[in-house]
Amino acid sequence: MTRLHHLAAAVFVLTAATASASIVDTVHNLSTSGPGTIKAVSEDRVCVFCHTPHNASAAAQLWNRADPAGPHTPYTSSTMNAAPGQPTGSSRLCLSCHDGTIALGATLTEDAIAMAGGVTTMPPGTANLGTGLHDDHPVSFIYDPALAIADGQLADPAGLTGEVRLDAAGELQCTSCHDPHDDTYGDFLVLPPTDDALCSTCHDRTGWTGATHNLAFPGAPSPNACANCHDPHTAGGSARLTSSNVEELVCLTCHYSSGIATDIDSEVAKPSSHPVSLAMGVHDPNEALPVAQLHVECVDCHNPHAANGAAAPPPFVDGPLEGVRGVDGDGSAVVEATYEYEVCYKCHADSPGVPGPASPRQIVQNNTRLEFDPGNPSFHPIEAPGANGNVPSLLAGWTTASVIGCTDCHNNNEGPMAGGAGPNGPHGSSYANLLGWNYRTSSGAESAGAFELCYRCHSRTSILNDDSFPHHYRHIVEERASCNMCHDPHGISASQGDGTNNTHLINFDLTYVQPEIISGDLFFEDRGVERGSCTLRCHGENHRDESY
Amino acid sequence: MRAAAWITLGLLGLTTAPAAARVEGPVFPPPPAEPRLVFEESLRDDDGYRGPRSLLGRIADVLTGSGESAAMVRPHGLACDGPLLLIADPDAGVVHLFDRDKHTYRRLPRDGRLASPVDAAVDADGRIWVADSAAGALVVFDREGREQARYTDGIERPAGLAWDRASGRLYVADPVAHRVAVLDAQGRLLDAFGARGETDGAFNFPVDVCLDPQGGVWVLDALNFRVCALAPDGAFLSSFGAQGDAPGAFARPRGLACDADGHLWISDALQDGVQVFDDEGRLLMAFGTQGQADGEFWMPAGVAFDDRANLYVADAYNRRVQVFRYLGDAEGGRP
Numbered sequence: 001m002t003r004l005h006h007l008a009a010a011v012f013v014l015t016a017a018t019a020s021a022s023i024v025d026t027v028h029n030l031s032t033s034g035p036g037t038i039k040a041v042s043e044d045r046v047c048v049f050c051h052t053p054h055n056a057s058a059a060a061q062l063w064n065r066a067d068p069a070g071p072h073t074p075y076t077s078s079t080m081n082a083a084p085g086q087p088t089g090s091s092r093l094c095l096s097c098h099d100g101t102i103a104l105g106a107t108l109t110e111d112a113i114a115m116a117g118g119v120t121t122m123p124p125g126t127a128n129l130g131t132g133l134h135d136d137h138p139v140s141f142i143y144d145p146a147l148a149i150a151d152g153q154l155a156d157p158a159g160l161t162g163e164v165r166l167d168a169a170g171e172l173q174c175t176s177c178h179d180p181h182d183d184t185y186g187d188f189l190v191l192p193p194t195d196d197a198l199c200s201t202c203h204d205r206t207g208w209t210g211a212t213h214n215l216a217f218p219g220a221p222s223p224n225a226c227a228n229c230h231d232p233h234t235a236g237g238s239a240r241l242t243s244s245n246v247e248e249l250v251c252l253t254c255h256y257s258s259g260i261a262t263d264i265d266s267e268v269a270k271p272s273s274h275p276v277s278l279a280m281g282v283h284d285p286n287e288a289l290p291v292a293q294l295h296v297e298c299v300d301c302h303n304p305h306a307a308n309g310a311a312a313p314p315p316f317v318d319g320p321l322e323g324v325r326g327v328d329g330d331g332s333a334v335v336e337a338t339y340e341y342e343v344c345y346k347c348h349a350d351s352p353g354v355p356g357p358a359s360p361r362q363i364v365q366n367n368t369r370l371e372f373d374p375g376n377p378s379f380h381p382i383e384a385p386g387a388n389g390n391v392p393s394l395l396a397g398w399t400t401a402s403v404i405g406c407t408d409c410h411n412n413n414e415g416p417m418a419g420g421a422g423p424n425g426p427h428g429s430s431y432a433n434l435l436g437w438n439y440r441t442s443s444g445a446e447s448a449g450a451f452e453l454c455y456r457c458h459s460r461t462s463i464l465n466d467d468s469f470p471h472h473y474r475h476i477v478e479e480r481a482s483c484n485m486c487h488d489p490h491g492i493s494a495s496q497g498d499g500t501n502n503t504h505l506i507n508f509d510l511t512y513v514q515p516e517i518i519s520g521d522l523f524f525e526d527r528g529v530e531r532g533s534c535t536l537r538c539h540g541e542n543h544r545d546e547s548y
Numbered sequence: 549m550r551a552a553a554w555i556t557l558g559l560l561g562l563t564t565a566p567a568a569a570r571v572e573g574p575v576f577p578p579p580p581a582e583p584r585l586v587f588e589e590s591l592r593d594d595d596g597y598r599g600p601r602s603l604l605g606r607i608a609d610v611l612t613g614s615g616e617s618a619a620m621v622r623p624h625g626l627a628c629d630g631p632l633l634l635i636a637d638p639d640a641g642v643v644h645l646f647d648r649d650k651h652t653y654r655r656l657p658r659d660g661r662l663a664s665p666v667d668a669a670v671d672a673d674g675r676i677w678v679a680d681s682a683a684g685a686l687v688v689f690d691r692e693g694r695e696q697a698r699y700t701d702g703i704e705r706p707a708g709l710a711w712d713r714a715s716g717r718l719y720v721a722d723p724v725a726h727r728v729a730v731l732d733a734q735g736r737l738l739d740a741f742g743a744r745g746e747t748d749g750a751f752n753f754p755v756d757v758c759l760d761p762q763g764g765v766w767v768l769d770a771l772n773f774r775v776c777a778l779a780p781d782g783a784f785l786s787s788f789g790a791q792g793d794a795p796g797a798f799a800r801p802r803g804l805a806c807d808a809d810g811h812l813w814i815s816d817a818l819q820d821g822v823q824v825f826d827d828e829g830r831l832l833m834a835f836g837t838q839g840q841a842d843g844e845f846w847m848p849a850g851v852a853f854d855d856r857a858n859l860y861v862a863d864a865y866n867r868r869v870q871v872f873r874y875l876g877d878a879e880g881g882r883p
Contacts, residue, residue: 125795231792243793243818253800253802254771259681259724260770260771263664263682269621269622277865421682422682
């Protein structure tokens with residue numbers, strides 16, 4: 001894209017800003033009396049460039065210009081229900097100058113009208129759309145009630161009786177948004193481009209009324225409205241007319257360190273992150289779920305038309321996750337996630353190539369959804385309260401009936417939940433596996449900081465006091481073990497574990513826990529409340545049916 | 549009108565480049581227009597800025613750790629003071645300090661890191677003021693990188709800085725407070741201009757500020773998509789700019805600098821380029837496209853001029869600062 005070099009267009013645009021209700025005072029007046037820089041050398045008739053009273057073209061409007069040959073590349077998008085083909089109707093008339101293929105002075109009835117400065121076709125710049133209309137708002141499609149219903153976020157066309165209108169064939173054309181004879185609002189728009197008025201005549205985005213991006217400015221909506229992220233013409237992102245073809249840049253160019261919006265740019269640069277800059281052109285809003293090719297973009301988790309600041313208790317989605325698709329606990333796609341984990345399951349459940357466990361486990365399960373299934377012998381209470389009714393270590397505020405969110409563990413280490421001033425959510429963390437708090441998995445001295453993550457809910461005092469398992473203190477303090485060596489924090493799937501060997505999140509980390517040396521056995525056996533037995537080898541010691 | 553001449557040249561493409569300029573890298577505007585800007589080099593790390601080192605010195609570097617990598621992570625705001633180039637790098641948590649004459653490198657702070665250093669400015673005593681946005685503070689260092697002071701008076705989240713050394717006033721663009729604060733050399737709040745809004749004198753996330761050669765204050769009012777001219781006392785004078793992707797319009801304006809001719813150079817993170825305007829808002833030139841080659845950008849941020857007509861542009865996601873030589877507005881000469 002070399003549009004920045006097109007100085008000529010700058011002149012055109014600067015002049016176009018001069019608003020007027022009469023075509024005579026607009027840049028569409030190409031005669032010698034026109035106010036723009038693109039005008040005829042000597043032709044002083046205003047209308048002749050487009051219209052003629054006699055011998056007009058077969059098109060309507062007494063058209064005085066040839067029909068652009070095309071073909072034009074129409075706009076396409078996987079989420080569009082309309083079917084724009086080759087331009088029709090009045091849009092062809094506009095394109096007879098604005099696709100840059102026909103000289104501005106080439107009319108049907110006159111010899112070529114000479115233009116000042118040797119200009120022939122539309123000079124490069126934003127007014128020259130080219131024949132590629134893929135990066136422009138679609139035109140020349142039937143906009144009927146069936147389309148509005150199929151899309152679900154379009155106004156009923158029966159209401160288009162004001163400034164924005166369809167043509168006689170019921171098609172949306174350039175003239176729906178532009179009036180070539182009236183430049184009152186600039187860019188020949190039929191309504192002011194500010195305050196959403198123009199776009200929202202047709203576009204009725206679910207959730208937009210309460211969305212932060214709508215309400216960001218006092219006296220909402222934002223005066224720049226849709227144009228903050230979308231360009232109706234020559235959009236960098238083509239599909240969905242986003243302002244950049246690099247998905248995350250649409251977001252991160254405001255969400256950066258200067259404080260215009262929450263600084264996510266710095267978050268995704270952290271050592272552990274959802275790396276939105278790695279994939280480009282992979283994400284599609286209509287992609288099948290669970291995601292088939294792993295990737296992450298801002299819009300995988302956020303709906304910029306609906307996201308807001310509302311808080312919600314686990315397991316429900318909070319405002320920032322409102323209106324995004326998900327995968328439910330059964331592995332089925334849902335149109336709008338109700339629970340936070342459904343957003344995570346889009347990628348962290350049934351998708352091929354999903355990362356394996358961070359520690360080498362006795363039982364390996366890469367599918368996070370199966371790890372948290374409420375039918376499991378044990379699991380952290382993400383989808384439902386946990387299986388174990390006896391957890392004496394739980395701190396005030398938590399009970400065995402509690403559920404938690406994925407973000408109770410996976411979050412920003414400098415976010416509000418961690419006592420910091422940074423943004424909430426698992427965008428990035430200084431701790432591995434996008435954990436918001438320290439979680440030492442190796443051998444070492446016990447401290448409040450070593451297992452900061454676990455001690456958020458599980459009382460350090462209770463654990464080290466051996467309130468539940470009577471040998472916690474001996475393992476954690478004396479033998480310098482990590483919680484992670486015996487416990488698998490997500491859970492053990494019902495298809496792999498059972499209610500005898502895998503209660504209490506027991507799934508050994510094979511880095512530290514090996515089979516008992518004589519029998520080759522490695523298991524824990526649940527023998528009732530706070531009773532059990534282990535057969536394994538750890539820290540150099542052989543345990544055979546070591547019971548408590 | 550010289551400004552008009554720039555545009556005319558670009559528009560008509562009729563002129564031929566004068567034979568004067570012998571150029572190494574990309575030039576802007578491209579031929580046949582008269583070149584105004586020449587790409588010189590890209591700075592990515594302290595390579596070439598370690599100064600003359602003896603073998604013993606280099607071994608000592610390794611042993612003491614002072615030989616640590618000075619690679620840029622995501623350069624943001626820039627400042628110049630004579631031969632010194634300061635590069636605020638929020639992801640590295642430091643300000644890189646290059647001496648372009650002595651070819652030496654230093655980082656601020658000497659040890660540790662700041663929360664989010666986004667811009668820097670040098671006061672009349674040579675002290676280096678750093679805007680730490682996340683800390684909501686201005687941190688002052690001496691040339692050796694020792695922290696001298698830390699000020700928060702009247703500051704919510706500092707972004708762009710500009711020192712008016714003659715009057716001893718530091719202008720601080722504070723996007724979250726939607727105002728420009730003025731501090732003295734002791735970090736005391738002297739004045740503050742603006743509140744959130746769209747009208748003359750109001751701001752909507754002002755992200756950068758610079759001074760013109762006459763001491764006039766220019767504020768990059770990012771989400772009003774305009775540049776505002778203020779008198780030194782904060783009185784609103786004029787503004788220009790509109791939101792859009794056309795040349796002359798702003799999509800995500802991010803950095804602002806003024807050259808010796810009074811032209812305003814404004815980077816745009818979405819346009820991946822820099823646009824140059826005269827003080828009446830007429831577009832003189834635009835350069836840069838998305839990419840990684842010389843003269844191409846990926847999320848450009850801060851821009852700065854040194855006193856020898858070198859232009860520096862922080863090319864944030866390309867992890868470098870690009871250096872250009874400004875050939876000036878006068879025919880073939882430097883300003």
